Amino acid sequence: xxxxxxxxxxxxxxxxxxxxxxxxxxxxxxxxxxxxxxxxxxxxxxxxxxxxxxxxxxxxxxxxxxxxxxxxxxxxxxxxxxxxxxxxxxxxxxxxxxxxxxxxxxxxxxxxxxxxxxxxxxxxxxxxxxxxxxxxxxxxxxxxxxxxxxxxxxxxxxxxxxxxxxxxxxxxxxxxxxxxxxxxxxxxxxxxxxxxxxxxxxxxxxxxxxxxxxxxxxxxxxxxxxxxxxx
Amino acid sequence: xxxxxxxxxxxxxxxxxxxxxxxxxxxxxxxxxxxxxxxxxxxxxxxxxxxxxxxxxxxxxxxxxxxxxxxxxxxxxxxxxxxxxxxxxxxxxxxxxxxxxxxxxxxxxxxxxxxxxxxxxxxxxxxxxxxxxxxxxxxxxxxxxxxxxxxxxxxxxxxxxxxxxxxxxxxxxxxxxxxxxxxxxxxxxxxxxxxxxx
Numbered sequence: 120x121x122x123x124x125x126x127x128x129x130x131x132x133x134x135x136x137x138x139x140x141x142x143x144x145x146x147x148x149x150x151x152x153x154x155x156x157x158x159x160x161x162x163x164x165x166x167x168x169x170x171x172x173x174x175x176x177x178x179x180x181x182x183x184x185x186x187x188x189x190x191x192x193x194x195x196x197x198x199x200x201x202x203x204x205x206x207x208x209x210x211x212x213x214x215x216x217x218x219x220x221x222x223x224x225x226x227x228x229x230x231x232x233x234x235x236x237x238x239x240x241x242x243x244x245x246x247x248x249x250x251x252x253x254x255x256x257x258x259x260x261x262x263x264x265x266x267x268x269x270x271x272x273x274x275x276x277x278x279x280x281x282x283x284x285x286x287x288x289x290x291x292x293x294x295x296x297x298x299x300x301x302x303x304x305x306x307x308x309x310x311x312x313x314x315x316x317x318x319x320x321x322x323x324x325x326x327x328x329x330x331x332x333x334x335x336x337x338x339x340x341x342x343x344x345x346x347x348x349x350x
Numbered sequence: 351x352x353x354x355x356x357x358x359x360x361x362x363x364x365x366x367x368x369x370x371x372x373x374x375x376x377x378x379x380x381x382x383x384x385x386x387x388x389x390x391x392x393x394x395x396x397x398x399x400x401x402x403x404x405x406x407x408x409x410x411x412x413x414x415x416x417x418x419x420x421x422x423x424x425x426x427x428x429x430x431x432x433x434x435x436x437x438x439x440x441x442x443x444x445x446x447x448x449x450x451x452x453x454x455x456x457x458x459x460x461x462x463x464x465x466x467x468x469x470x471x472x473x474x475x476x477x478x479x480x481x482x483x484x485x486x487x488x489x490x491x492x493x494x495x496x497x498x499x500x501x502x503x504x505x506x507x508x509x510x511x512x513x514x515x516x517x518x519x520x521x522x523x524x525x526x527x528x529x530x531x532x533x534x535x536x537x538x539x540x541x542x543x544x545x546x547x548x
Binding site for chain 1 (some may be wrong): 351352353354355356357358359360361362363364365366367368370373374375377378381403404405407409411415417424425442443444450466476480482483484485486487488489498502506509510532537538542543544545546547548
């Protein structure tokens, strides 16, 4: 039984045949719609008091005895809701493979080198205008077992807590011009007219001359029921 | 109108990024399995369970997030509440655990029993679940087996087909004295957990 997506949805379906892991993990029954599920606008706002500026600089936060290997990049963007209002105070967490396409997670068995100076995890909070920014290393592509000769395109994972339970989002940011995109079932699970929303733009204005290239990735969270109330 | 950024799977390797302390990495995680500090008033409970795929195999790479009200039914951060409804400042009501952190693939939360949020709904905990192979997260609710009367009247449970309601009720283990509830999540099959469109 197929679960139908609402018209205009940008989200992938639960079950997507080309992505093999959905076969046993996607729910088969449509989610139940429950009115008044939650009091409006509330949701977890995980304490961010522990954040430090170093958390947003992945080129520094995993150093042991030198600099991480790879292309330094900045990833910046603005978080807004569906009405276009900035979303301040959103917790943004990112994680990614290193320049060689290897994650720090021990369960990653890809035969590519770990970088002793790169962890690949960071976090920050969006500012009053909904803006966020990271400095990191451009992640490498890596093979996976989905189908013969399958490779994931370069990507950065993102997790966002907006102001309401309904605005929770976990997604992946891709890079423009990547030839692996059109071959990737996870990217292709998104409706065709929404795939561009997952591809960052090269952003010359944000580059740091001599230091780092820059990519811009703007994010739209579900809302506006999730916007903070006016004071 | 700006279009929502599409969801993508969390993938298998989120542990070192989102819950590093649970996976042996340095750093303070935002949220964990211990949700209530000692000074938070309320009935101490533990919620333990596993996630199963459509073949009945335990899922060792899921991320479970819980979100709940405090003992008096108040959510953290609920703005504009009258003073006497302010939530307990020491209790944020949020926790998250990766199943890969436990050798048996369990998730375990230590928290307090929530109060009814509106006098109508039975005590419950919100669950958000992420994993490889899940292109969008799913949301469900944990109710409690020892709240039978309240569960019968709960307006959300009442919308759930009768034969599927049990998938939402955590069973208290009477053999254990410490108020342990077990709550397994089944992605597919006869016992497929009810998920909600929130």
